[in-house]
Amino acid sequence: MTTLLIAEHDNAALKDATHKALTAAAQLGGEVHVLVAGSPGAKAAADHAAKLAGVTKVLVAESDALSHDVAEPLAALIVSLAPSYDAFVAPATSRFKNVMPRVAALLDVMQVSEITKVVAPDTFERPIYAGNAIQTVKSKDAKKVITVRTSTFAAAAEGGSAAVEAVAAAADPALSSFVGEEVAKSDRPELTSAKIIVSGGRAMQSRENFSKYIEPLADKLGAGVGASRAAVDAGYAPNDWQVGQTGKVVAPELYVAIGISGAIQHLAGMKDSKVIVAINKDEDAPIFQVADYGLVADLYQAVPELTEELGKL
Numbered sequence: 001m002t003t004l005l006i007a008e009h010d011n012a013a014l015k016d017a018t019h020k021a022l023t024a025a026a027q028l029g030g031e032v033h034v035l036v037a038g039s040p041g042a043k044a045a046a047d048h049a050a051k052l053a054g055v056t057k058v059l060v061a062e063s064d065a066l067s068h069d070v071a072e073p074l075a076a077l078i079v080s081l082a083p084s085y086d087a088f089v090a091p092a093t094s095r096f097k098n099v100m101p102r103v104a105a106l107l108d109v110m111q112v113s114e115i116t117k118v119v120a121p122d123t124f125e126r127p128i129y130a131g132n133a134i135q136t137v138k139s140k141d142a143k144k145v146i147t148v149r150t151s152t153f154a155a156a157a158e159g160g161s162a163a164v165e166a167v168a169a170a171a172d173p174a175l176s177s178f179v180g181e182e183v184a185k186s187d188r189p190e191l192t193s194a195k196i197i198v199s200g201g202r203a204m205q206s207r208e209n210f211s212k213y214i215e216p217l218a219d220k221l222g223a224g225v226g227a228s229r230a231a232v233d234a235g236y237a238p239n240d241w242q243v244g245q246t247g248k249v250v251a252p253e254l255y256v257a258i259g260i261s262g263a264i265q266h267l268a269g270m271k272d273s274k275v276i277v278a279i280n281k282d283e284d285a286p287i288f289q290v291a292d293y294g295l296v297a298d299l300y301q302a303v304p305e306l307t308e309e310l311g312k313l
């Protein structure tokens with residue numbers, strides 16, 4: 001059995017999600033090759049992939065058509081490589097939630113989405129109903145197309161020295177083309193790879209309060225900033241901060257939930273965090289049922305005190 005892991009990268013280096021998806025890919029039991037597909041210059045990310053422990057070969061495809069995360073040319077490339085592989089694994093990032101269903105459809109197989117455990121090479125666990133039930137799925141397809149919920153797999157180590165081989169990009173199906181993008185720039189860690197996340201909820205009441213209370217605490221901790229959907233819907237926080245069932249799924253070392261009630265849709269995105277701290281003025285808030293440390297307090301008093309104390313360390 002040979003597995004092709006499709007790398008998440010920024011053309012210069014791999015993203016952490018690739019290391020985590022590799023752990024899942026290796027558990028399928030066969031040889032693992034990595035595909036790095038990107039714009040010209042992606043060889044740098046491929047050289048990074050060659051250092052991943054357990055990877056035996058890295059394929060690199062460089063083409064303008066593979067820039068800007070346009071899904072169809074990447075799906076066509078993966079399908080062109082399909083005869084040599086039994087399984088295709090990718091992290092369940094926004095990019096691959098777009099690409100991998102196309103691969104599965106073109107191969108006429110069923111995608112197994114967001115696995116959290118490899119039970120056997122053809123059997124996987126995945127959460128359903130916002131994480132309230134775990135489904136065990138057995139795939140009878142000859143070729144498996146799998147996305148990985150990276151928050152539940154440890155990152156694979158580096159230390160390998162695989163060969164890097166260039167492959168030609170497949171013909172661009174020209175079904176879509178890149179028009180433009182607006183990229184939010186932030187010095188803070190990306191939510192899905194942040195080791196610490198400070199999140200605010202509806203209780204923040206305004207965008208200004210996020211800047212005044214949540215962001216200074218996050219800066220003191222070197223943390224990423226998250227938000228509940230209620231806070232995002234109210235315009236207190238941007239969309240890409242949303243944590244939960246319809247937002248990002250995170251599992252940092254430390255998750256600090258401030259003024260968040262703990263609705264099941266929010267918990268679905270953060271309950272696997274290693275340590276959960278909750279600050280809420282309602283002692284019956286459901287967030288306290290999953291919190292390791294809970295503070296029943298008014299956030300407008302407690303958060304500035306906490307930030308100030310951290311500043312003294």
Ligand code: FAD
Nearest residue numbers: 201202203228229230244245246247259261265266281299
């Ligand atoms: P609330 O539930 O209103 O809680 C606010 C909390 O702040 C309360 O517990 C209150 O006691 C506390 N509080 C108020 N003032 C203070 C103060 N001064 N100091 C301290 N504490 C205070 N939600 C998500 O977060 N992510 C998702 O991805 C998501 N997806 C959804 C998908 C679907 C299909 C649906 C139906 C819902 C989804 N939701 C999601 C919404 C979810 O059900 C909740 O409505 C939402 O999480 C509530 O956000 P909240 O905790 O910020 O607000």
